[in-house]
Amino acid sequence: MSTSPWLSLVLTVLKACGIVFLLSLARGLVWLINLLLVAPISDPLKNMQGPEGSALQNHFREVMDPSISPDTHENWSKAYGKTFRFNGFGKHDYRLMSLDFRVISHILNSPVYEKPWQTRTLLSRLLGRGVFAMEGEEHKTLRKLIMPAFSVQAVKAMTPIFFQKAEELRDRWDTMISHPTPSDSPAFPPLPPPPYSPPHSLAETVIDISHWISRATFDVIGLAGFDYHFHSLQDESEEVYLAYRKMFNVADKGPGLKGLLKLYFPIIDKLFPDEGSRTTDESLRVIYEAGKQLVQSKKSAILAEKASAKEIKEKDILSLLIKSNLSSDPSKRLSDADLLDQLSTFLFAGSDSTSLAISWCVHLLSLHPDVQTRLRDEILSLSSCSSNSPLNASSVHSPYAHADAIDVLPFLDAVVRETLRLCPPVHGTIRVATRDDAIPISSPILLRNGTVVRAGETIPIRKGSYVHVPIEALNFSTDIWGDDARTFKYVSSSFFPEGILMILVNRPDRWASLPLQARAPSHPGIANLMTFSFGPHSCPGWKISILETKVFLATLLPHFVFEPAADIQKFNAILTRPYVYDQFEYGARLPVKVGRYVV
Numbered sequence: 001m002s003t004s005p006w007l008s009l010v011l012t013v014l015k016a017c018g019i020v021f022l023l024s025l026a027r028g029l030v031w032l033i034n035l036l037l038v039a040p041i042s043d044p045l046k047n048m049q050g051p052e053g054s055a056l057q058n059h060f061r062e063v064m065d066p067s068i069s070p071d072t073h074e075n076w077s078k079a080y081g082k083t084f085r086f087n088g089f090g091k092h093d094y095r096l097m098s099l100d101f102r103v104i105s106h107i108l109n110s111p112v113y114e115k116p117w118q119t120r121t122l123l124s125r126l127l128g129r130g131v132f133a134m135e136g137e138e139h140k141t142l143r144k145l146i147m148p149a150f151s152v153q154a155v156k157a158m159t160p161i162f163f164q165k166a167e168e169l170r171d172r173w174d175t176m177i178s179h180p181t182p183s184d185s186p187a188f189p190p191l192p193p194p195p196y197s198p199p200h201s202l203a204e205t206v207i208d209i210s211h212w213i214s215r216a217t218f219d220v221i222g223l224a225g226f227d228y229h230f231h232s233l234q235d236e237s238e239e240v241y242l243a244y245r246k247m248f249n250v251a252d253k254g255p256g257l258k259g260l261l262k263l264y265f266p267i268i269d270k271l272f273p274d275e276g277s278r279t280t281d282e283s284l285r286v287i288y289e290a291g292k293q294l295v296q297s298k299k300s301a302i303l304a305e306k307a308s309a310k311e312i313k314e315k316d317i318l319s320l321l322i323k324s325n326l327s328s329d330p331s332k333r334l335s336d337a338d339l340l341d342q343l344s345t346f347l348f349a350g351s352d353s354t355s356l357a358i359s360w361c362v363h364l365l366s367l368h369p370d371v372q373t374r375l376r377d378e379i380l381s382l383s384s385c386s387s388n389s390p391l392n393a394s395s396v397h398s399p400y401a402h403a404d405a406i407d408v409l410p411f412l413d414a415v416v417r418e419t420l421r422l423c424p425p426v427h428g429t430i431r432v433a434t435r436d437d438a439i440p441i442s443s444p445i446l447l448r449n450g451t452v453v454r455a456g457e458t459i460p461i462r463k464g465s466y467v468h469v470p471i472e473a474l475n476f477s478t479d480i481w482g483d484d485a486r487t488f489k490y491v492s493s494s495f496f497p498e499g500i501l502m503i504l505v506n507r508p509d510r511w512a513s514l515p516l517q518a519r520a521p522s523h524p525g526i527a528n529l530m531t532f533s534f535g536p537h538s539c540p541g542w543k544i545s546i547l548e549t550k551v552f553l554a555t556l557l558p559h560f561v562f563e564p565a566a567d568i569q570k571f572n573a574i575l576t577r578p579y580v581y582d583q584f585e586y587g588a589r590l591p592v593k594v595g596r597y598v599v
């Protein structure tokens with residue numbers, strides 16, 4: 001019996017598919033064996049000291065979960081020296097971590113180290129070709145183009161917006177105190193008691209301050225960035241605002257296992273888009289539609305003003321970017337879509353990070369009433385508000401003069417910096433070596449084979465190795481800040497012994513006379529902190545955040561007293577956010593008791 005031609009064709013195709021499948025399987029197997037068994041043998045990090053773990057055990061939680069990471073970093077650096085290795089996805093994936101500033105300086109300044117492609121791909125999916133996701137020459141060019149938008153003058157020009165939104169927030173909270181509504185206090189489980197409660201409470205209304213401050217800082221970047229009104233402090237219904245929020249919420253959840261698989265096999269997302277992908281696509285569509293019109297109208301306005309030789313009035317970041325773009329080498333100019341990507345990047349990088357800085361400040365002030373009172377007194381002592389009248393942009397002085405006066409208040413500066421040191425919104429960052437390298441160290445280490453690597457000598461690292469930069473741990477360095485640098489423990493506020501609270505109360509004062517090691521050139525960080533990182537990828541928005549935080553505190557403190565309402569813990573998901581202890585499933589929240597301040 002002869003086989004039909006169709007059947008033999010099907011059999012041939014099946015055979016070919018089988019061969020392709022077997023070849024792919026063999027290739028995958030070789031790759032896996034090399035990854036898990038062969039490559040690790042010659043990895044120089046193998047010879048470093050570090051915590052042990054089984055073949056596929058990772059140490060991500062130990063180094064990234066802020067409820068245990070301070071202890072981990074302290075214990076590991078005591079046991080292995082300041083530069084050690086730990087398991088990434090297993091023993092085959094040794095990663096370098098260091099609390100040695102010489103090592104960190106090298107990693108953050110050398111062109112050998114870049115953000116891993118995985119991070120950049122994830123960011124590009126949300127933010128397009130933003131400065132966050134770029135490296136090398138492209139990054140350098142773009143960075144030069146955006147920097148005018150972060151100059152001292154540009155930040156100063158934003159101050160009326162900081163005041164406007166801080167006052168709007170103050171008024172919202174004032175209304176909430178007068179008329180507490182059920183929608184402001186949804187039915188969450190009872191709040192676990194805070195580690196400290198004042199003997200005579202002056203505040204009754206519980207407000208999730210991180211939620212409201214986040215709305216305010218989103219509005220700020222909308223106006224300061226694009227001259228765009230999200231009006232989110234009024235209600236959260238504006239289309240572009242919702243699009244950004246939904247998209248960033250997806251990002252906040254982290255990639256998860258499926259997200260990681262999608263990174264390596266993008267086809268999965270094309271074939272089986274999940275809820276997160278659909279939300280991101282729809283959000284991007286809304287953002288790009290609105291953004292296109294915004295960029296075009298701003299560009300036309302700027303060109304028209306240029307043609308009429310009038311002074312260009314627009315002060316928002318987008319206008320400054322367009323101006324900077326128009327005057328740059330035509331071959332290096334950004335397209336309208338690229339310009340918009342930078343704005344999405346600033347919203348992503350600048351709104352919630354600043355909101356967290358303000359929220360953590362209020363949280364620490366609520367726990368330390370004497371610091372709160374001292375700070376309020378300093379703010380009220382400003383000549384323009386000596387009579388409990390609120391600081392506001394429309395009073396006798398211009399908002400610019402107000403902002404200048406606020407900026408130089410020493411205790412306010414100390415409280416803001418101390419909070420940024422203890423609660424950095426970005427817990428850490430990561431780099432990958434793009435070629436074999438030798439990293440200089442300043443603190444000696446003992447290798448596993450008994451060799452001592454002395455200060456000034458180098459340790460080898462090979463292409464493809466990951467290096468974790470533990471921002472929070474570097475902020476807690478006892479070499480810089482002294483023995484009390486690590487007395488702040490966030491394991492669980494309920495375990496706080498009284499002694500630790502007493503030490504924390506006065507710590508902002510350390511900023512009045514900084515130790516030598518905290519000053520440049522010993523300390524390379526921006527504003528004497530690691531919080532904004534440093535080097536070519538350091539945060540360009542740090543001046544915005546520090547001044548914005550100060551203006552918000554200076555506007556809110558003369559009006560309100562803050563008392564703790566719950567036991568709060570830190571959780572690190574892209575940013576380090578506050579959660580109610582043991583109520584993680586209810587999302588990031590920072591309930592604080594807010595009352596009117598009465599002289």
Ligand code: HEM
Pocket residue numbers: 131132133143345346347349350351353354357424425426429430531532533536537538539540541542544545
């Ligand atoms: C308290 C608030 C802020 C904190 C803690 C913070 C922290 C950081 C850190 C640690 C980095 C470096 C990340 C890395 O190297 O992986 C960074 C980069 C960046 N930040 Fe901020 N940031 C804050 C506010 C802002 C603001 C207000 C803006 C803009 C409006 C901004 C825009 C950026 C951008 C564009 C980058 C990428 C820079 C580059 O790759 O060249 N940030 N930020």
